[in-house]
Amino acid sequence: MGEALTGLKRSCMCCDVNESMIGQEVTVMGWVQRRRDLGQLIFIALRDKTGLVQIAIDGNTAEKDLFAKAETVRSEYVLAVKGLVAAREDGNINPNMKTGKIEIIAKELRILSESETTPFQIEDNITVKDDLRLKYRYLDLRRPSQLKNLVLRHKVVQVMRNFLDKEGFLEIETPVLGKSTPEGARDYLVPSRVHPGNFYGLPQSPQLYKQLLMVSGMDRYYQVAKCFRDEDLRADRQPEFTQVDMELSFVEIEDIMDINERMMQKVFKDLMNVDIKLPLPRMTYAEAMERFGSDKPDVRFGMELKNISDVVAGTDFVVFKSALENGGSVRAINAKGCGSFPRKKIDSLVEFVKTYKAKGLAWIVVNADGTIKSQIAKFFTPEKMQEIVDAMDGQPGDLILICADKDKVVFDSLGALRVELSKMLELTKPDDFAFLWITEFPMLEWDEEENRYVAVHHPFTAPMDEDLDLIDTNPGAVRAKAYDIVLNGYELGGGSIRIHRRDIQKKMFELLGFSDEDAQERFGFLLDAFKYGVPPHGGLAFGLDRIIMLMSNAPSIRDVIAFPKxxxxxxxxxxxxxxxDEKQLDELGIAIKETEEATEE
Amino acid sequence: MGEALTGLKRSCMCCDVNESMIGQEVTVMGWVQRRRDLGQLIFIALRDKTGLVQIAIDGNTAEKDLFAKAETVRSEYVLAVKGLVAAREDGNINPNMKTGKIEIIAKELRILSESETTPFQIEDNITVKDDLRLKYRYLDLRRPSQLKNLVLRHKVVQVMRNFLDKEGFLEIETPVLGKSTPEGARDYLVPSRVHPGNFYGLPQSPQLYKQLLMVSGMDRYYQVAKCFRDEDLRADRQPEFTQVDMELSFVEIEDIMDINERMMQKVFKDLMNVDIKLPLPRMTYAEAMERFGSDKPDVRFGMELKNISDVVAGTDFVVFKSALENGGSVRAINAKGCGSFPRKKIDSLVEFVKTYKAKGLAWIVVNADGTIKSQIAKFFTPEKMQEIVDAMDGQPGDLILICADKDKVVFDSLGALRVELSKMLELTKPDDFAFLWITEFPMLEWDEEENRYVAVHHPFTAPMDEDLDLIDTNPGAVRAKAYDIVLNGYELGGGSIRIHRRDIQKKMFELLGFSDEDAQERFGFLLDAFKYGVPPHGGLAFGLDRIIMLMSNAPSIRDVIAFPKxxxxxxxxxxxxxxxDEKQLDELGIAIKETEEATEE
Structure with a gap:
């Protein structure tokens, strides 16, 4: 059932064994990747977190017991091996292995632990169902790719911490058992035993605490913080996730951008050897929407949106006409060289945009001879069709895709379509990293359902100084001192300069439809704090899981979390x-409501 | 309501301004500590996290607006000040201030934020009720002592992280939303919305996850982990607390001690300039109890316990006699020089030990002339009394304090009494740091209430190899591969080598009275994991809050946590x-039970 380790000391990791150690005695410990028997020779590939090293047991020279023991060894047994480092014979050199030129001739071998046959092989590039992988996550983590992700995660955080430490940030822990403030996503709740009927809320972010730390004069705060959202999960969401969260006093937008882009530059340089040119490009929200139909554009390829509302204005095609009459727009992208797409593929694009609430997608194929094929040709004069093609810079072989609707629908549809096409056409490489900042986000958006304005970022985001006058006259047009950092079509993080004046904060709560009592009940302690000298401040939070996913080119966020859900x-x-136990619930003063699901238990 | 920061950039922190900068223009930002008006001269002490700097506004030379604005400034206003660094006049030099030789002659002053009068002054050494301090914790944190604690905390963690990084540890995050395993303290529960009637448990420690990480080959793991215990709080306990948690594979006890004592040595050297001699002393649990009556002895002073059972054996004093007959012992400490304590003070010591379930305390005063005064003298011959005094090395002026009961009561009482006396007599200095390891803890202790053995450390702690045979014959005598690191009478952390053999783990669960089903239900995933090749492993967890409390000599653990409960x-x-909201509870499928407390809401 396993020999003891007593008296044996590991001298080095498997992959630290190298040619300079030939003739030396080493002790390595790890898992058996595989055993190969060649008559009187047994080879064991031994694995630890650094990789593999070959152990050799020669039946002609090894002690009988040792050879017999080696014959019982199976995959995933845990071994300690003491032996002499030797050069491999020429024919046995493995150039694909870091330790491929040497092997360890075993003098002592202990089986520290045996293993049953694992439910799947401990190798990359095998097909295992996700369910099985996650049930046996401790085995899944033995696979080199999964280990690599966690090692990268460790290093990224370590580089960030040391960077922030040098920049004068204090790492400060904020509470996990906090107050539930139902604004935004759904909170996870924790019933209180001491105060029956009362609940803690797990933090969706340390937002209020970090602002209070600025009020307390901490000047620069950061935390690698666990955050929680009780929302229905999408592929790239987890109920608990990790933010690299920071807040700074006495700063303006540029100061925050500067620090953070230098931090990302350092992370990518140190860990990927990728040079990122600073300053990163800045793009306003308005421009990003206009050109890419997205506030997190992938700028590694073109295929930009063009507004052709003016070109088609005054024509009779009812789809375009009604879009324009309803305050919407007609926009298009030119899928260069996609004119040869079969009709079925074009139809699938039409289906694709329906997910984004578009009612349809008009298309124009520019044939090799310059003639035009289009399902909407019949609604326009040939001259108008040509005018549209020219507006889109249509060349022979191109496919022009047109969407007409409310702006939001047009942007969402064409923005997503553009990304979808880039995948089909393999326009991007995962190791090409295009960062940029998106700025000047709108402060508010109208929520049809709740029939009120809601904060785009959060209720503590400061309006742009230039737009202060609009707060009373046209709140929907007010831009915020908010910014996102975007990489390859993903939002890596976002933040804002906060409101530090009580009068503006109160005005903001009014706009959001909170009564004074309401605001006091939810955020009273913050409003109180603002009475006692608040520095101008702002911050940013990175989604760590997503950063690691992009850096490691992992297919899912689950691959970069040790124990995901x-x-x-x-x-x-x-x-x-x-x-x-019922006893636990009794102590908390709560009961499970009888529902179908509950009674099944 | 506050001027904008626009266009102004802080050039340095308040305490970075020094004599080498005389004549230079600087911009500082911070809070007003105080304003002093001397006719046409206004002095403002401006504070940021580095400390104070003096701002001077001279009515004879400053612009009128500037002077008028300066006159409105009050304590805790937030200012930005641009000005020239100047040497103070000789009479104004303040040797107690880091920036005491210079001041900043203001050229521009902006009031970034006003402040109402704070509920207490932002100064150390003031008397404020704890309730008020914690209600306004963001103001409390402005006090230099509180800020200092958080800065120290930041630095300690940073030193530890860099140390562990160099030693090959990976920082890995484990879930906060985990499984409730009701062994040990009470779990905090989180109701699941997706699975009504089911609950997550917040981790009391990442114990099971870190062991699984070892199974997965991570080799060395650490985490600065939030842990949760729903227990009634004592002065030094918090419902959420922070552990520096680690686990290592292929190690024995000495390897873990070695790494951790080197880490503590580095922390104390780097941050306190205190040299700690390694290796730290090791003391067995049995010796610690025998000599100090405690498994976390403060070894900075003597006053050790002595077992005088043999001396008093066979005498007729019923208290001693019955203690010995019931398998207990008679032990004593010699409070050197305390013979002059007034009777009232001695009586208070008798009261003190009653907290520890002692029924009483016998005392002997050795008078200056060598005669004896004692409330128990009448029960013994003068020769026997002298024999006791001699056994305790009693000299004129000494006070001998004797306790007779079951061993546990005697140890608890005299151990605590010894510490209490050291405080009375001021035997220790807070900047004298005496570390040691306590080893060879018992593996099990009998729980009278539950009528079964419970694990002293936890159910995954390995027994000592020497005691394996005792598991079946005398489980209570089995010692564990467990160790605590102790500083000045406090347990800083503890850990153990874990069981890595399934057969021993099963035996352990049997001893603890878990049925197979029970063990499978609670820890099934760990037992399953142990089928697939487990490395020998062990670890340790430090209580970070307590370490910082001791390093900063703070009166309470609350002083080293940003937002304590x-x-x-x-x-x-x-x-x-x-x-x-009722809606939140509905979604979770739970209801609040009607109790008196709940209906009050």
């Missing part, structure tokens, strides 16, 4: 969440 | 926990 927010490994 | 686990600043 699946779509229904459960953990296949531990079976959390689970039922608890 | 009070005794009833509430936060006076945010009023968490609080009531939540």
């Amino acid at each position: 699946v779509k229904d927010a459960s953990c296949p490994m531990t079976d959390a969440p689970g039922v608890v | 009070v005794k009833d686990a509430s936060c006076p600043m945010t009023d968490a926990p609080g009531v939540v």
Whole structure:
């Protein structure tokens, strides 16, 4: 059942063994990747977190017991091996292995632990169902790609911490058991035993605490903070996720951008050897929407949106006409060289945009001879069709895709379509990193459902000085001192300069439709704090999981989290969440409501 | 309501201004500590996190507006000041201030934020009720002592992280939303919305996850981990607390001690300039109890316990006699020079030990002339009394304090009494740091209430190899591969080598009275993991809050946590926990039981 380690000391990791150590005695420990028997020779590939090293046991020279023991060794057994480093014979050199020129001739071998056959092989590039991988996550993590992700994550955080430390930031922990403030996503709640009927809320972010730390004079704060959102999960969401969260006093937007882009530059240089040119490009929200239909544009390729409303204005095609009459627009992208797409593929693009609420997609193929094929040709004069093609710089072989609707629908549809096409056409490489800042976000957006304005960023975001006058006259047009950092079509992080004046904060709450009592009940402690000298301040939060996913080119965020949860927010490994003793609920003063699901238990 | 920061950039922190900058223009920002008016001269002490600098506004030379504005400034206003660094006149030099030789002659002054009168002064050494301090924790944190604690905390963690990084540890985050495993303290629970009637448990420690990380081959793991215990709070406990948590594979006890004592040595050298001699002393649990009556002895002073059972054996004093007959012992300490304590003070010591379940305390005063005064003298011959005094090395002026009971009561009472006396007599200095390791803890202790063995450390702690045979014959005598690191009478951290063999783990669960089903239900995923090749492993967890408390000599653990909770686990600043919307509870499928407390809401 396993020999003891007593008296044996590991001298080095598997991959630290190298040619300079030939003739030396080493002790390595790890897992058996595989055993190969060649008559009187046994080879064991031994694995630790650094990689593999070959152990050799020669039946002609090894002690009998040792050879017999080596014959019992199977995959994933845990071994300690003491032996002499030797050069491999020429024919046995493995150039694909870091330790491919040497092997260890075993003198002592201990089986520290045996292993049953694992539910899947401990190798990359194998097909295993996600469910199985996550149920046996501790085995999944033995696979080199998964280990690599966690190592990268460790290093990224370490580089960030040391960078922020040098820049004068204090790492400060804020509470996990906080107050539930139901604005934004749904909170996870924790019933209080001491105060029955009362609940803590797990933080969706340390927002209020970090602002209070600025009020307290901490000047620069950061935290690698666990945050929680009880929302239905999408592929790239987790109920608990990690933010690299920071806040700075006495700064303006440029100061925050400067520090953060230098930090990302350092992370990418130190860990990927990728040079990122600073300052990063800045683009306003308005420009990003106009050109890319997205506030997180992938700028590694063109295929930009063009507004052809003016070109088609006054024509009779009802789809375009009604879009324009309803305050919408007609915009298009030119899929260069895609004119040869079969009709079926074009139809699938039309289907694709329906996910984004577009009612349809008009298309124009520019044939090799310069003639035009289009399902909407019949609604226009040939001259008008040519005018549209010219406006889109249509060349023979191009495919022009047109969307007409409310701006939001047009942007969402064409923005997503553009990205979809880039994948089809393989326009991007994962190791090409295009960062940029998006700025001047709108401060508010109208929520049809709630029939009120809601904050685009959050209720503490400061309006732009230039737009202060608009707050009373046209709040929807006010731009915020908010910014996102975007990489390859993903939002890596975002932040804002905060409101530090009580009068503007109160005005903001009014705009959001909070009564004074309401605001006091939810955020009273922040408003109180603002009475006692608040520095101008602002901050930013990075989504760490997503950064690591992009850096490691992992298919899912789950691949960069040690013990992730699946779509229904459960953990296949531990079976959390689970039922608890009645006694525990009694102590908390809560009861489970009888529902179908609950009575099934 | 506050001027804008626009266009102004801080050039340095307040305390960075020094004599080498005389004649230069600087821009500083911070809070007004105080304003002094001397006719046409206004002095403002401006504070940021580095300390204070003096701003001078001379009515004879400054612009009128500037002087008028300076006259409106009050304590805790937030200012930005641009000005010239000047040497102070000789009479104005303040040797107690880092910036005491210079001042800044203001050229521009902006009031970034005003302040109402704060509920207490922003100064150290003032008397403020704890309640008020914690309600206004953001103001409390402006006090230099509180800021200093958080800065120290930041630095300690940073030193530890860099140390562990160099030693090959990976920082890996483990889930906060985990499985409730009701062994040990009470879990905080989080109701699941997706799985009504099911609950997550917040981790009391990442114990199971870190062991699984070892199974997965991560080799060396650490995490600065938030942990949670829903227990009634004592002065030095918080519902959420921070552990520096680690686990290592392929190690024995000495390897873990070595790394950790080197880490503590580095922390104390780098941050306190204190040299700690390594290796730290090791003391077995048995010796610690015998000599100090405690498994976390303060070894900075003597006053050790002595077992005088043999001396008093066979005498008729019923208290001693019955203690010995019941398997207990008679032990004593010699409070050197305390023979002159007034009777009242001695009586208070008798009262003191009653907290530790002692029924009483016998005392012997050795008078200056060598005669003896004692309330128990009448029960013994003068020769026997002298024999006791001699056994305790009693000299004229000494006070001998004797306790007779079960061993546990005697140890607890005299151990605590010894510490209490050291405080009375001021035997220790806070900047004298005496570390040691306590080893060879018992593996199990009998729980009278539950009528079964419980694990002293936890159910995954390995027994000592020497004691494996005792598991079946005398489990209570088995010592564990467990160790605590102790400083000045406080346990800083503790850990153990874990069981890595399934057969021993199963045996352990049997001893603890878990049925197979029970063990599988609670820890099934760990037992499953142990089928697939487990490395020998062990670890340790430090209580970070307590370390910082001892290093900063803070009176309470609350002083080293940014936003601590009070005794009833509430936060006076945010009023968490609080009531939540009925809708939130509906979504979770739970209801609040009608109790007196709940209906009061």
